[in-house]
Structure formats: structure tokens, C-alpha cells
Amino acid sequence: MTKRSPKIIIVGPAYVEMSVKCDSCPEPGQILEGTGFSCTPTGPGVNRAIQAALCGCEVFLLARVGEDCFGDMIKQNLSRYGVSTDLVYASHAISTGIILTLVDSRGTNRSCQSEGANKVFGRDEIEYAAAEQAIGSANVCLIHDGLSQEAVVSAIRSAQIHKTRTVLEVSLPVPERGVVQTPNWPVEYYNADILILRFPGLFCRSELGAGRDQDLRLTATDLVAKGASSVVISMGSYGTLLTDRQGTQTIRGIQTEMVDHTGCEDAFGGALAACFGTGDSPASAVRFAVAAEALTRSRFGLQDALPVKEEIITLLQEQPD
Numbered sequence: 001m002t003k004r005s006p007k008i009i010i011v012g013p014a015y016v017e018m019s020v021k022c023d024s025c026p027e028p029g030q031i032l033e034g035t036g037f038s039c040t041p042t043g044p045g046v047n048r049a050i051q052a053a054l055c056g057c058e059v060f061l062l063a064r065v066g067e068d069c070f071g072d073m074i075k076q077n078l079s080r081y082g083v084s085t086d087l088v089y090a091s092h093a094i095s096t097g098i099i100l101t102l103v104d105s106r107g108t109n110r111s112c113q114s115e116g117a118n119k120v121f122g123r124d125e126i127e128y129a130a131a132e133q134a135i136g137s138a139n140v141c142l143i144h145d146g147l148s149q150e151a152v153v154s155a156i157r158s159a160q161i162h163k164t165r166t167v168l169e170v171s172l173p174v175p176e177r178g179v180v181q182t183p184n185w186p187v188e189y190y191n192a193d194i195l196i197l198r199f200p201g202l203f204c205r206s207e208l209g210a211g212r213d214q215d216l217r218l219t220a221t222d223l224v225a226k227g228a229s230s231v232v233i234s235m236g237s238y239g240t241l242l243t244d245r246q247g248t249q250t251i252r253g254i255q256t257e258m259v260d261h262t263g264c265e266d267a268f269g270g271a272l273a274a275c276f277g278t279g280d281s282p283a284s285a286v287r288f289a290v291a292a293e294a295l296t297r298s299r300f301g302l303q304d305a306l307p308v309k310e311e312i313i314t315l316l317q318e319q320p321d
Contacts, residue, residue: 006277007058009135009164010270011126011155012045012144013118014063014088015097016070023105040302041077043097043118044144044169047263047303050081051270051292052142055309057277060134062087062155064117064125070096071117081303087131091117121147126154136162139277142269145170149186156188167273168192174199175215182222190227194282196269197223197233216241217248230282234268234293236261240286251286254294254319263305267296271312291315 021036049061061083065071067090074096075085097116103109125131135141141159143166145152152168159166172183189195197220213235220231220243233241239253271292276285291312299305 006139008052009060009138009141010049011062013043013146014046014074015043015099017042017099019101021103025102041074047266048270049083051306052274053081053083055274057274060084064089064121066096066117122150123154140165140273142167142273153188166192167194169196171198194230195228256294256298260300261297263296263302264293267292
């Protein structure tokens, strides 16, 4: 990644997570004493914006929150990291998105999520003059599919009109053995410069089983054949698959101690967008993202675990050629 500071627009959901630690999760009708409580701004939009800001970028988050104390908490958190909240709009009649989590003594989580204002984020937010201007002047627009399909399509179209590089993060079910997935996506999804594929519940290649990375390759190759420019699939410390019209290459992973993988996807997405925004190639952006992900999983926590640009560059320089 060069020393230039790109402008990055993140389009993604924002939440506040309230977590209660307890010895065991209560049964229906039962009230147990908690042993700890935290209330933290989070969500793919918020966390990826913070990671891009830690990489030295000028960052704007385009999102919607409620006109409540939780919305204010999200904005204050973003401002602390230098992320602009000019495009974080407040809804009057709906709450901020909330995640409620119970964590028992074994570390098992039980969560309930209310989309809140994220549910009403749509085309109108993208077509606001300020949002259009920001997307048009940005070097990269990172879009997360945790918002409505209407919003995602509108953001891609806006970036295309303004010739802004686009990174789209999308989720797919873990592929069945030997089956090529054919997602029912709008055609606009294939116009993104980089598609980052996520498989919920899958953290690394070892969870697929022996030889199953071939199924991921088939899925990525099929998406490129349908029009995608570059498809990226992270497999944690095992590396990242990058597929384009020249074929598939594996970007070598970086081995670090596994402490916590909570913020790995946020680190990867935000760092990739930051590096891609400097004009670097998808392959260079993936290498930068791999290093950010490696540093994050070696630390405990989420936002506190996200690395700054200098740490990422140092780790890359320490790797053998």
C-alpha cells in the first residue's frame, strides 16, 4: 500500500451490541444474575469503516441509525476513529439496529438481532445529493450485502456511473461437495470490481474438510464466467483464493497465533478496500488484507484488535519472498 490517502465510502449496516455474561443461559421464565455487561457499536459498516480509517484513509460511512442514544453512540464511536458521520442518517420512527447476546461460562453465545433502521435503508439514501457526491469523489466504494438488495444495487449503479472502484461483500451458503452454486443475484452484482465471498459459519479451509477448497474454486470460477472481474475468498491462515479471467491463484496466508477471530472479516474487508483505493491491483489489495486479518486474529476483541497501516506493512515486510 502506498503512502497516498485514498477516500473510501463504506455502505453497510450499523448496530449496537449489548452483551451479558452469565454462568448459564436462563430457561424460559427464569431470571439469572449476570456477571458482566458491555454495550458496543458494531456491524459490518461500522467496523470496516474503522479499519479503513486505521489504514490512513479518509472514510465516510453511509448508513442509517435511529434517532436515539444508540445512534449517537455509533456516531461518537466513528468520530473517535476519524470516520465521517455526515452520511449516517437518523430515522425518527425506528430504533437503531440492536444485537442482544448472552455469553455463558463456556463461551457459548446466544444472540438475537433486530435490524432496526438498517431495514429501511434503501435507494433514497444512495440518491441523496451528498451521498452521490461522496461516491463520485471516492476512490473505492465498499458495499456490504447486509442491507436490502435495492440499496446494494443502487450503490453499485452509482459507483459505476461515477467510475468509482467497487468492492462488494456477499454471503453464500457453504457449497455442497462437487456442486457449483448459482446465486440468484441481480446483474449489477457482477459489475463490482471485486466480489468478496463470505460463507457464514465457515472461518477457514479446515472446516470444509480435505479437498473441499476445490468447491470454492469452482464457485468462484463460475462467477467470473458470468461476468465478475475478480472473486476473493479468504480461508484464514490457509490463504486467500483470488480468481479472475486469468485463472485462480492462492495468496499465501500468514501464520499467527489464534486468539480471537471475531474481527477478522472486518479487518480483511476494510484493509482490502483501503489498499485497492490507492490504485493497487486486486492481488496487492488481497495481500494487504491477509496481513490485516492475521494481526487481528492474534489479538482479543473487535475494534481494539484492528491493526493500523504501519503494523500491516511491517508484517508484510517480515514475510519471506
